[in-house]
Amino acid sequence: MYKAHDVQIADVPDATLHNPTDALIRVARACICGSDLWPYNDGPNVSGQQMGHEAIGVVEAVGSDVRTVKQGQVVVMPFAYSDGTCMFCGDGLQTSCVHGGFFGQGTEIGGAQAEALCIPYADGTLYPLPVGEDDALMPSLLTLADVMGTGHHAARAARVAPGDSVAVIGDGAVGLCGVIAAKRLGAEQIIIMGRHEDRIALARELGATDVVRERGEEANERVRALTGGFGAHAVLECVGTGQSIGTSTAIVRPGGGIGRVGVPHYDTIPAAQATFYQNVSVAGGPAPVRAYIDELLPDIMEGRIEPGRVFDRTVDLDGVPDGYRAMNDRKALKVMVRP
Amino acid sequence: MYKAHDVQIADVPDATLHNPTDALIRVARACICGSDLWPYNDGPNVSGQQMGHEAIGVVEAVGSDVRTVKQGQVVVMPFAYSDGTCMFCGDGLQTSCVHGGFFGQGTEIGGAQAEALCIPYADGTLYPLPVGEDDALMPSLLTLADVMGTGHHAARAARVAPGDSVAVIGDGAVGLCGVIAAKRLGAEQIIIMGRHEDRIALARELGATDVVRERGEEANERVRALTGGFGAHAVLECVGTGQSIGTSTAIVRPGGGIGRVGVPHYDTIPAAQATFYQNVSVAGGPAPVRAYIDELLPDIMEGRIEPGRVFDRTVDLDGVPDGYRAMNDRKALKVMVRP
Numbered sequence: 001m002y003k004a005h006d007v008q009i010a011d012v013p014d015a016t017l018h019n020p021t022d023a024l025i026r027v028a029r030a031c032i033c034g035s036d037l038w039p040y041n042d043g044p045n046v047s048g049q050q051m052g053h054e055a056i057g058v059v060e061a062v063g064s065d066v067r068t069v070k071q072g073q074v075v076v077m078p079f080a081y082s083d084g085t086c087m088f089c090g091d092g093l094q095t096s097c098v099h100g101g102f103f104g105q106g107t108e109i110g111g112a113q114a115e116a117l118c119i120p121y122a123d124g125t126l127y128p129l130p131v132g133e134d135d136a137l138m139p140s141l142l143t144l145a146d147v148m149g150t151g152h153h154a155a156r157a158a159r160v161a162p163g164d165s166v167a168v169i170g171d172g173a174v175g176l177c178g179v180i181a182a183k184r185l186g187a188e189q190i191i192i193m194g195r196h197e198d199r200i201a202l203a204r205e206l207g208a209t210d211v212v213r214e215r216g217e218e219a220n221e222r223v224r225a226l227t228g229g230f231g232a233h234a235v236l237e238c239v240g241t242g243q244s245i246g247t248s249t250a251i252v253r254p255g256g257g258i259g260r261v262g263v264p265h266y267d268t269i270p271a272a273q274a275t276f277y278q279n280v281s282v283a284g285g286p287a288p289v290r291a292y293i294d295e296l297l298p299d300i301m302e303g304r305i306e307p308g309r310v311f312d313r314t315v316d317l318d319g320v321p322d323g324y325r326a327m328n329d330r331k332a333l334k335v336m337v338r339p
Numbered sequence: 340m341y342k343a344h345d346v347q348i349a350d351v352p353d354a355t356l357h358n359p360t361d362a363l364i365r366v367a368r369a370c371i372c373g374s375d376l377w378p379y380n381d382g383p384n385v386s387g388q389q390m391g392h393e394a395i396g397v398v399e400a401v402g403s404d405v406r407t408v409k410q411g412q413v414v415v416m417p418f419a420y421s422d423g424t425c426m427f428c429g430d431g432l433q434t435s436c437v438h439g440g441f442f443g444q445g446t447e448i449g450g451a452q453a454e455a456l457c458i459p460y461a462d463g464t465l466y467p468l469p470v471g472e473d474d475a476l477m478p479s480l481l482t483l484a485d486v487m488g489t490g491h492h493a494a495r496a497a498r499v500a501p502g503d504s505v506a507v508i509g510d511g512a513v514g515l516c517g518v519i520a521a522k523r524l525g526a527e528q529i530i531i532m533g534r535h536e537d538r539i540a541l542a543r544e545l546g547a548t549d550v551v552r553e554r555g556e557e558a559n560e561r562v563r564a565l566t567g568g569f570g571a572h573a574v575l576e577c578v579g580t581g582q583s584i585g586t587s588t589a590i591v592r593p594g595g596g597i598g599r600v601g602v603p604h605y606d607t608i609p610a611a612q613a614t615f616y617q618n619v620s621v622a623g624g625p626a627p628v629r630a631y632i633d634e635l636l637p638d639i640m641e642g643r644i645e646p647g648r649v650f651d652r653t654v655d656l657d658g659v660p661d662g663y664r665a666m667n668d669r670k671a672l673k674v675m676v677r678p
Contacts, residue, residue, distance in 0.1 A: 087569075088593060093618060096593035157620070230426075245611070254427060254435035264615045268607035272584070276603045276624045279432060281496070285618035 001044040001051050005328075007321045012050070015116040020065035021083075023122030025057030025075065028133040029142045030112040030337040031311075032323045033079075034172045035263050036104075040324050045106030052113030052337070053079035053103040054145035058133055059126070066122045074133050075126040077112060077119060078290045079103055079146045084124020092291035097124070102286075113320050115339045127293045130301070139308025139336065140300045143177060147334070148296060148307040149289025150261050151177025151238070155185055157284035158234035158259030162186030165227045167251050168208070170238035171199040173310040173334040174261060176206055178236040180305050183207030187234070191226055193219060193247070199333060202309065215243075223251040232256060237284070242266040252280050260284035311336045340383040340390050344667075346660045351389070354455040359404035360422075362461030364396030364414065367472040368481045369451040369676040370650075371662045372418075373511045374602050375443075379663055384445030391452030391676070392418035392442040393484035397472055398465070405461045413472050414465040416451060416458060417629045418442055418485045423463020431630035436463070441625075452659050454678045466632045469640070478647025478675060479639045482516060486673070487635060487646040488628025489600050490516025490577070494524055496623035497573035497598030501525030504566045506590055507547070509577035510538040512649040512673040513600060515545055517575040519644050522546030526573070530565055532558060532586070538672055541648060554582075562590040571595060576623070581605035591619050599623035650675045 001007050017024055031054040039045065055077040062069055069075065080102050082094035089097050099121065104111030110118065119125055129141060140148075151174050160166055166182040168175050171194025182190050183206070192208040194200055200211050212222045224231055231253035237244055240262025248258045249271035261284050269275075269282055299305045313332040315323045316339065323335035340346050356363055370393040378384065394416040401408055408414065421428050421436035428436050438460065443450030449457065458464050468480060479487075490513050499505055505521040507514050510533025521529050522545070531547040533539055539550050551561045563570055570592035576583055579601025587597045588610035600623050608614075608621055638644045652671040654662045656678045665671035 091594060093594040096617060157618075255430060255432040260615055264612050266611055268609050269611045269614075269621070270607050272606055272608045273603050275608075276599055278435060279496075279622070279624035279627075281620055281622035282608070283618070283620035283622075285615045288618075 001039060001049045002047050004041055004043045007040070007051070007324045009317050009320060015110065015118045017061060017063050018118060019120065020063040021121050021123070022063045023059050023066055023069050023119045023126060024061040024116060025077065025119055026060050026116050027055050027057050027112055027114055027339050028074070029056045029138055030054060030339065031142060031146070032113070032320070032327055032335040032337065033146060034174060034327070036324070037328050038263065040328055049106035050111035050114065051104045052111035054142065055112035055117070056129070056133070056138065056142050056145070057117065060116065062122060069122045069126050069128065073128045074131060075128050076141065076144045076293060077103070077126060080286065081109070081120045081125040082290060083121045089124060092288055094288045094290040095286040113337055115317070125290070127290060137300060137308070139311045140306055142336065143307040143310065144289060144293050144296060146289060147173045147310060148177045148180070149292045150174050150287040152181040152292050152296060153287030154178045154236035154238060154259035154261040154284060155181035155234065156259065158236055158257040159281070160185040160187055160234045163188045164233040165189040165191070166234045166236065167191045167193060167223055167232040168236045168238060169193045169244050169247055170262065171196050171203060172238060175236070175238040176203055176310050177307050178238050179203050179206045179208050180307055182236065184299065184305060189227070191223060191232065196330060206309070219247060220250040227253065234259065236261070238262050240264050246270050249275055249280070254278040257281045257283065261287060310334045314338055340378060340388045341386050343380055343382040346379070346390070346663050348656050348659060354449060354457045356400060356402050357457060358459065359402040360460050360462070361402045362398050362405055362408050362458045362465060363400040363455060364416065364458055365399050365455050366451055366453055366678050367395050367397055367413070368477055369394045369678065370481060370485070371452070371659070371666055371674040371676065372485060373513060375663070376667050377602065379667055388445035389450035389453065390443045391450035393481065394451035394456070395468070395472070395477065395481050395484070396456065399455065401461060408461045408465050408467065412467045413470060414467050415480065415483045415632060416442070416465060419625065420448070420459045420464040421629060422460045428463060431627055433627045433629040434625040452676055454656070464629070466629060476639060476647070478650050479645055481675065482646040482649065483628060483632050483635060485628060486512045486649060487516045487519070488631045489513050489626040491520040491631050491635060492626030493517045493575040493577060493598035493600040493623060494520035494573065495598065497575055497596040498620070499524040499526055499573045502527050503572040504528040504530070505573045505575065506530045506532060506562055506571035507575045507577060508532045508583050508586055509601065510535050510542060511577065514575070514577040515542055515649050516646050517577050518542050518545045518547050519646055521575065523638065523644060528566070530562060530571065535669060545648070558586060559589040566592065573598065577601050579603050585609050588614055588619065593617040596620045596622065600626060649673045653677055
């Protein structure tokens with residue numbers, strides 16, 4: 001990505017191993033993420049930023065200190081790399097790893113919208129899968145790299161429990177995975193807040209029981225009306241704007257939780273007094289998706305959840321610029337990249 | 340309280356039963372609360388506001404629909420009244436009871452800095468104690484009406500767990516009870532942040548392991564230095580100013596929790612991006628102290644915790660105005676009232 005609205009496919013030096021803990025993967029599947037649209041519209045961190053932070057790859061080579069990851073394995077590449085050994089990784093918070101960082105952010109670490117990529121701390125970062133690279137479950141497995149784990153994180157952070165009323169703000173891929181996660185955790189009522197009819201239809205198939213298309217105070221009133229006047233037990237904030245965090249604080253019930261996973265484009269959390277008097281908790285952040293694979297993988301393998309349904313377009317590398325345009329114009333929900 | 344800095348003892352009509360679910364208590368012990376100093380300095384809600392929201396009383400009479408509370412019982416009066424039957428009471432969040440409210444707030448509900456008081460929803464509000472009104476444990480039992488339950492709530496909201504590093508912001512009675520609560524929940528390191536030497540000395544006796552007297556960025560650096568550079572797992576925000584919530588966000592470690600119990604005199608929670616990227620949770624509010632008595636009472640009865648040590652002055656009703664002055668001038672930590 002060179003500047004706002006300017007994504008190009010460029011030849012770059014071949015990915016190689018740099019450190020003995022690295023692995024080299026050939027990218028089998030990658031994605032364009034809703035969060036990639038922020039730099040697509042605002043401009044990247046650096047001109048020529050290598051994009052992409054979600055992938056399934058095939059391990060081509062490993063460094064001399066790599067112990068568990070093997071050549072030939074099919075692996076999930078979570079959007080954050082992590083050493084797997086620090087205190088935070090031990091606590092299942094790989095996104096705060098003391099040696100960690102994020103793919104596709106314009107640092108010396110590359111992006112996954114590419115043919116190949118060097119993976120730091122391969123043992124701590126990559127998660128081997130029990131399938132071949134052409135398995136029919138590949139779309140759903142690919143969501144373990146980000147959106148399904150992120151939707152699950154929103155639900156966990158908002159403390160979704162069986163029987164709950166849950167409101168999901170945002171009908172993008174993460175919001176839809178939030179619907180799946182809320183249903184999976186036993187929510188009884190799942191209110192999707194969005195206004196794209198195709199996405200709303202998919203949300204209903206994935207478990208949403210109610211739809212709120214309004215915005216602002218009208219939306220708040222609709223959610224309260226749908227929840228017996230009390231608001232939702234759990235709000236999954238999957239957008240990241242000042243308006244969406246404001247809505248979150250307005251529609252949560254006393255004692256409820258807000259789970260933030262939309263990258264925040266706001267500086268303060270509003271309604272500090274209302275959330276206090278109502279004992280509302282606000283939690284969330286970049287999802288430690290690596291930690292959630294153990295829990296989510298069996299449900300994908302056994303067909304209980306199908307987060308791969310969020311993909312509605314597939315492109316090759318040359319199609320990536322078109323993929324950005326389609327997602328930015330809301331003509332595609334989520335784009336899969338097959339290099 | 341008539342206006343800022345003007346507290347007087349006044350003759351008012353005798354407290355009587357209004358509804359069949361009421362009880363009438365004679366106040367055996369009451370308190371002046373740190374939160375009473377906000378209206379003491381800023382002015383009360385109404386002139387002639389009846390103050391006081393913490394008490395132990397003796398039940399003098401009960402309405403015809405009162406079932407569990409009996410005449411002659413010694414009872415804790417939590418700072419909030421609650422019906423005991425609504426959804427929120429059932430969830431242990433009595434401070435959000437649909438029929439509930441707060442004592443001593445200038446509403447038609449009176450205050451406990453008085454000889455007697457009418458208690459709404461007696462069965463849901465009052466908690467009978469297994470002691471007489473002159474028991475030696477009375478100071479500690481009195482803290483179940485607010486400050487010990489509130490300190491415990493801060494620790495729960497901040498998710499204090501065994502082995503944790505905990506920072507307690509504020510060396511008032513709630514902060515000191517937060518120290519007790521953190522120790523009780525197994526914290527290994529308890530950092531008290533305050534600058535009153537007598538209170539800090541008491542905090543050390545109650546379990547604080549470290550003291551930070553600095554403020555601002557200096558304080559943040561000290562806490563980080565004391566916690567291996569990472570910050571505290573749990574921060575107990577027991578003050579309620581913009582500065583103290585800002586400090587909370589600066590000294591909490593990734594994945595940590597902030598428990599807010601200081602009545603917020605700020606409108607937004609700062610550092611919305613830093614707390615996001617660090618997966619910090621912010622929770623808390625008015626403590627449902629009624630729900631915590633079951634858990635805390637045995638530890639008081641068996642001497643494992645002594646929250647009554649926060650009282651350093653006792654006054655009769657005529658001494659209440661002096662009690663406010665002493666607390667406001669920081670000459671008393673917490674004042675007990677014996678009408």
